Amino acid sequence: MDVEYLKKNVGVALAEGLADTIAQGPPDAVDYLGKWLLNYVRLQKESKVKQAADEKAKADWKPYAAQEEKAMKVCSEKEQLEDAKKAKEEAYTKFLEGVKDRSELLDRFCVFLGESIGVDSVYVGEKQERPAGEATEEIVSYVASTASQRFMLGRILKKDQGTTFNILAKPEDAGDEGEEKKVKEAPVMCIQNVMVGPDAKKTFFFKGANTGAYFATALEYKAFDSFENFTAALPAIEEIKKAAEEKQKEIDEKKEELEKKMKEIEDELAKLDEADNPKKEEDKKEEGEEARKEEAEEKKEEPVDEAKLKEEKEARDKRRQELNTEKEALAKETENQEQVPDWKTEVFTKVEAKARDMVVCLDTLGSFKQFSAPMLDKIKSSCKDLLPVLEQCDKAMFLVGLERHFALIKLAEECKVDAPEFKRQREETKKELDEELTKVLEDGGKGYKQEGFKYTDEDVLFHLAKKKVVALADNVLALSKYSFFKTEHLNVVQALLLLIGKSKTELSYMDGSISLHKIQMLINDKLIEEIKNYNPRDLEEAHKEIAKVETLIGELKQEDLKAENFIISEIFSLVKPALTIRKTVEEVIAKKKAEEEAAKKAEEEAAKKAEEEKKEDS
Secondary structure, eight states, X not given: OHHHHHHHHTHHHHHHXXXXXXXXXXXXXXXXHHHHHHHHHHHHHHHHHHHHHHHHHHHHXXXXXXXXXXXXXXXXXXXXXXXXXHHHHXXXXXXXXXXXXXXXXXXXXXXXXXXXXXXXXXXXXXXXXXXXXXXXEEEEEEEEEOGGGGGGTTOEEETTSSSGGGGGOOGGGOSSHHHHHHHHHOSEEEESOTTSSTTTTTOOOSSOOOOSOEEEEEEEXXXXXXXXXHHHHHHHHHHHHHHHHHHXXXXXXXXXXXXXXXXXHHHHHHHHHHHHSOOOGGGGGGGOHHHHHHHHHHHHHSOOOHXXXXXXXXXXXXXXXXXXXXXXXXXXXXHTOOOOOOHHHHGGGTSOOEEEEEEEEEEOTTSOOOOOHHHHHHHHHHHHHHHHHHHHHHHHHHHHHHHHHHHHHHHHHHHOOXXXXXXXXXXXHHHHHHHHHHHHHHTTOBTTBOTTOOOOHHHHHHHHHHHXXXXXXXXXXXXXXXXXXXXXXXXXXXXXXXXXXXXHHHHBOTTSOBOHHHHHHTOSHHHHHHHHHOOTTOOOSOOTTHHHHHHHHTTOXXXXXXXXXXXXXXXXXXXXXXXXXXXXXXXXXXHHHHHHHHHHHHHHXXXXXXXXXXXXXX
């Protein structure tokens, strides 16, 4: 029992103390061991006190540990948000450096600005002029937006609606001096509560009145991309190309002359180098042993004139220096030759840039959120960064339109067919239609394909044109990217869309005027499928827009259109026969409807007569 007690309470300390005593080997081992044990006891007590203090501190901190963990998590999330924000800023900056398409730019701008300041509703409108009777009227057409504002695309704001037009007013539009001063000082508009204040009654809502704030700022940039500049650029480019050819010829002649002079200099330098470095004896073995001996004999006979050799060497060095100076001058002249004028650069000196006005709008409708000073600063700085990129995109799109024009001229030449080939294509198409008709008739016929029906020349032309238009699908789809249309060209596109079943509402603003944006939204892959499946002979309900289609294409001629836009001319070659066919179908439908109405009327009259006779008999 006593041994167990000692082992349990003293054993560890005593064993460690004895081990240390043995290791140290002190003169008085008992004294050393006693002091060691006393020190051991002191250290054990201090350890227990420290442990107790740590446990107490830990217990005291426990209520705050969760708060510390939450704070650290918030800091981590904040850092992540800052990193994500910085990454988005960098990605957007890089995007601005390379973007060439205005629609792509404005869509990305709306998303970026909305995310940067925490506002869902961002949209951009463009100030335009459109016909209004014999005059014109100014409107704002909305062309880009964030996802929540997609309903705005294709909508218009008239000058007398709301307050947005106030920031688009020019000094010359102002009525008095005070108003002019206000326009100059107020390029932006910020209404922190659209339901309260002097602007509340003027505010125009597209989706009904609601609480929130509204901000708008005007953007004005220099734009080249217009139909007027496009038509002016074409002859100018021809002049530039002609001047470029003449300049290239002049440069080539000058280059040839410089190369000839350079060759003469290099030949002379080579001779000088040969004179300074005569061939070694071993190199002359090829000239024959006899010739070598004769030369050696001559050298023995001729006395060496050191002064003369030195003089000749100095003359050669001087000449070499002169030639190298000439060579450097020629190289510099070659390097500094005028460049051939590039039409893609020179064309902007031949056309005039015009101011184009846009408006950037943001709102917080449906909430009580207002625009803070930092938010407004971010909006203004983002719009400032946008302006030069808009000009960059405008120039790029103007060039794309011109390049497309030249590509279509080339395509027209490639697709050109002579009379015999066109005749062959028509005969082949006629054969395909007749074979298909025969097969349908053998199966009992259906729809308009009944006994006695025959395809006309218009049918052949329509189906042949449809093949071509479908084959040129990529060029047809490119119409959705056009910045502008000649009126006649847009009429042809409208006629096509109406023929295949689109309604006027789908092509128009809410007030009934034509919307280029809406028309271009309909030019997609689905349109190509609809063209493939369209058949003007289908005996369906009467087409409500045939008169409108006929008005749109009027007296247009394919050859005139082909000289301006090959794709438009090919669409016209489809629309024209389709309209002729459809008009005959409309007559059939009208006749059938009249017969049905006459039969119905006769049936009603017969029933009425029978009823009267029945009454008389009774």
